[in-house]
Amino acid sequence: MSGSDPVLSPSPLYWPVQRQRNRGVRALFCVVAAFVAIYAYLFPGLLSIGGLSKFCQSWFPLALVSMAQAILMLTGGINLAIGATVSLGAVIAATTMSGPLGAPGAIAAVAFAGLGIGAICGLIVVRLRLPAIIVTLAGSFIIGGMALLVLPRPGGEIPAWFSDFLAGGTPVAALLLALIVLAWKLYLATPLGLSLYAAGENPVAAYRSGVPVDAARIAAYAISGLLSTGAGLYVAAQTGSGDPVIGQAFTLNSIAAAVLGGVGFLGGHGTMRGAIAGSLLLSVMVNVMFFLGFPPVAQYVAQGLIIIGAVALPQIGARGRRA
Amino acid sequence: MSDAGATPLFVRRAALFLRSGPFLTVLVVAAVWIVAGLTMAGFGSYGHLRYMLELAAVIGLVAAGQTLVVIGGGIDLSVGAIVTVSAVGVPLLPWDADASGVAAVLAILAGATGIGLLNGLGVAFLRVHPMIMTLAMATFLQGVLIIVAGGSAVSMHNPLVAWLGEARPWGVPAGIVLWVVVSLLTLLILHATPFGARIFALGANPLATSLSGVDVRVTTMAIFAASGLTAGLAGVLMLGMNGQGYVGIGDPYVLASIAAVVLGGTSILGGSGTYAGSIPGSALLVTITALITVVNASPGWRSILFGSLILGLLLLSGRESRRR
Numbered sequence: 001m002s003g004s005d006p007v008l009s010p011s012p013l014y015w016p017v018q019r020q021r022n023r024g025v026r027a028l029f030c031v032v033a034a035f036v037a038i039y040a041y042l043f044p045g046l047l048s049i050g051g052l053s054k055f056c057q058s059w060f061p062l063a064l065v066s067m068a069q070a071i072l073m074l075t076g077g078i079n080l081a082i083g084a085t086v087s088l089g090a091v092i093a094a095t096t097m098s099g100p101l102g103a104p105g106a107i108a109a110v111a112f113a114g115l116g117i118g119a120i121c122g123l124i125v126v127r128l129r130l131p132a133i134i135v136t137l138a139g140s141f142i143i144g145g146m147a148l149l150v151l152p153r154p155g156g157e158i159p160a161w162f163s164d165f166l167a168g169g170t171p172v173a174a175l176l177l178a179l180i181v182l183a184w185k186l187y188l189a190t191p192l193g194l195s196l197y198a199a200g201e202n203p204v205a206a207y208r209s210g211v212p213v214d215a216a217r218i219a220a221y222a223i224s225g226l227l228s229t230g231a232g233l234y235v236a237a238q239t240g241s242g243d244p245v246i247g248q249a250f251t252l253n254s255i256a257a258a259v260l261g262g263v264g265f266l267g268g269h270g271t272m273r274g275a276i277a278g279s280l281l282l283s284v285m286v287n288v289m290f291f292l293g294f295p296p297v298a299q300y301v302a303q304g305l306i307i308i309g310a311v312a313l314p315q316i317g318a319r320g321r322r323a
Numbered sequence: 324m325s326d327a328g329a330t331p332l333f334v335r336r337a338a339l340f341l342r343s344g345p346f347l348t349v350l351v352v353a354a355v356w357i358v359a360g361l362t363m364a365g366f367g368s369y370g371h372l373r374y375m376l377e378l379a380a381v382i383g384l385v386a387a388g389q390t391l392v393v394i395g396g397g398i399d400l401s402v403g404a405i406v407t408v409s410a411v412g413v414p415l416l417p418w419d420a421d422a423s424g425v426a427a428v429l430a431i432l433a434g435a436t437g438i439g440l441l442n443g444l445g446v447a448f449l450r451v452h453p454m455i456m457t458l459a460m461a462t463f464l465q466g467v468l469i470i471v472a473g474g475s476a477v478s479m480h481n482p483l484v485a486w487l488g489e490a491r492p493w494g495v496p497a498g499i500v501l502w503v504v505v506s507l508l509t510l511l512i513l514h515a516t517p518f519g520a521r522i523f524a525l526g527a528n529p530l531a532t533s534l535s536g537v538d539v540r541v542t543t544m545a546i547f548a549a550s551g552l553t554a555g556l557a558g559v560l561m562l563g564m565n566g567q568g569y570v571g572i573g574d575p576y577v578l579a580s581i582a583a584v585v586l587g588g589t590s591i592l593g594g595s596g597t598y599a600g601s602i603p604g605s606a607l608l609v610t611i612t613a614l615i616t617v618v619n620a621s622p623g624w625r626s627i628l629f630g631s632l633i634l635g636l637l638l639l640s641g642r643e644s645r646r647r
Contacts, residue, residue: 078454124634130637130638131591131592133398133454133581134591134633135637137578137582138578138633139634141627141633142634143630145623145625145628145629145630146623148621149621149627152621152623244623252458255455256458256459256462259452265454265455297469298466298470299466300463300465300469301467301470303459303462303463304461304463304464305459305463307455307459307462308445308449308459308460311452312445312450
């Protein structure tokens with residue numbers, strides 16, 4: 001990139017722009033901070049390296065899929081195949097990890113599968129102009145079927161050292177997340193990244209201004225696939241084996257986190273920091289409810305209510321101000 | 324309309340009809356049935372075709388409400404949960420005093436309509452995006468269902484529901500009769516009433532519709548309530564055919580109903596389409612599932628085939644959306 005890059009070398013406009021972008025998610029940040037405070041109060045063990053890394057490990061996969069969902073929603077798409085893609089990543093990791101190529105080969109296979117599946121979905125949606133919701137819904141069956149073919153029943157094996165490295169007592173997950181956020185910042189500074197918001201907000205205007213709309217959208221699908229299979233790899237490392245249906249809950253949760261984070265359905269609206277904060281809120285909420293002794297299914301009820309509340313409250317507030 | 328000259332009106336109408344989505348979908352279904360009936364033993368038998376139509380009736384009922392919602396510019400992802408609510412709810416209602424079982428069914432249908440109405444309230448008044456609202460509703464219902472019904476299946480002893488699942492007045496299964504009645508009503512509402520015109524207007528341009536004096540909120544609530552009602556009906560029919568309900572029984576119907584609607588030529592973006600396409604769309608989906616079952620593949624391949632076939636059919640019938 002050239003020296004006048006807007007992200008790498010802060011111009012006088014950088015911080016005002018960031019403040020502007022934070023405006024929509026400030027309330028969310030306050031709620032997240034409050035929930036984290038409650039969690040830390042209930043569970044003082046959180047405030048140690050071990051507690052923090054354990055929490056980051058439980059949060060990490062959700063953060064990844066929320067980013068995967070948010071990047072597509074920013075382009076005006078949606079991915080209902082995220083759960084299936086996570087499962088596929090998990091089973092590929094569990095079956096290739098102990099193979100001849102070892103961990104590097106498995107990571108490469110998982111990354112390649114994610115990028116490839118994402119790119120194919122993107123090509124179908126963008127080039128053939130089919131609605132994303134249906135393509136990814138049908139795609140979830142195809143990808144889920146592939147996961148079942150790779151590993152018909154839970155099994156496979158992840159070497160213990162690999163699980164210990166990713167999901168042991170060290171804050172590797174937190175570091176990885178920081179690296180991924182940094183990579184996202186860098187991506188936003190590339191031509192494709194810059195096109196992302198433009199392609200989502202107004203594709204026709206963006207196209208006529210010379211923005212590579214199609215390429216930006218297909219790249220977004222590929223990155224989304226990569227993040228999803230990456231989450232699958234991590235889940236496999238956490239559980240030590242592969243499960244062809246382990247990812248199912250991630251589809252809804254990723255949408256919930258992105259929406260909580262203020263990412264709009266119509267494209268071009270929202271921020272990745274919002275989506276990540278949304279995923280943090282969901283996972284803190286689950287942990288707090290678990291700690292308070294709620295039955296696991298009560299999570300569903302609470303989650304449904306919280307999502308509606310989080311989306312509806314700003315609307316009601318806006319109307320109150322207008323009246 | 325007379326300026327087109329040589330070609331008479333009915334010829335142009337006929338040409339339009341032959342190129343319409345619903346008709347093409349019927350052609351595809353007919354072609355698949357004929358080929359499969361000639362190549363596979365038992366596929367074309369009267370009993371098997373009737374059984375497939377019975378299964379299609381369940382999808383068709385869910386798709387009826389889904390069609391209204393999609394034409395109105397929304398989407399209902401909670402239909403699966405509502406089907407489950409009614410399939411699990413009827414046996415759980417402790418109303419043994421009513422020997423005919425009508426009261427329990429009516430109560431559940433009212434409940435399903437109420438859930439749909441809540442969806443509509445959220446979309447219309449809280450301005451929550453339909454996808455979020457209905458997904459959140461589905462999540463909420465799933466939690467409630469597991470708490471109330473647990474993981475085990477519940478058997479029903481409801482005479483009306485049993486009759487719906489098993490009776491064959493004039494040799495036609497009652498479920499298919501129900502489907503025909505609902506289909507006629509849906510088509511009538513959609514194409515022959517002011518309310519139907521308002522649904523199309525709402526889906527095409529909500530702002531213009533609102534500025535034209537249409538109460539957009541009432542229309543939105545009505546279509547979501549209708550979707551809840553038809554999903555509830557489908558759940559009752561499912562229960563009658565199955566004999567028992569369990570949590571998760573309605574899950575496949577989210578994708579199936581949306582696919583039936585879109586395969587039938589209704590635009591997922593709203594504003595155009597017809598239930599006349601969703602009817603053969605439902606039949607097509609059941610046919611695909613039946614064919615995949617006949618192929619006798621592993622669950623993985625079955626899932627891949629199902630997804631690929633839907634995707635392939637979409638490429639054929641998705642021409643309308645390509646032009647937009």
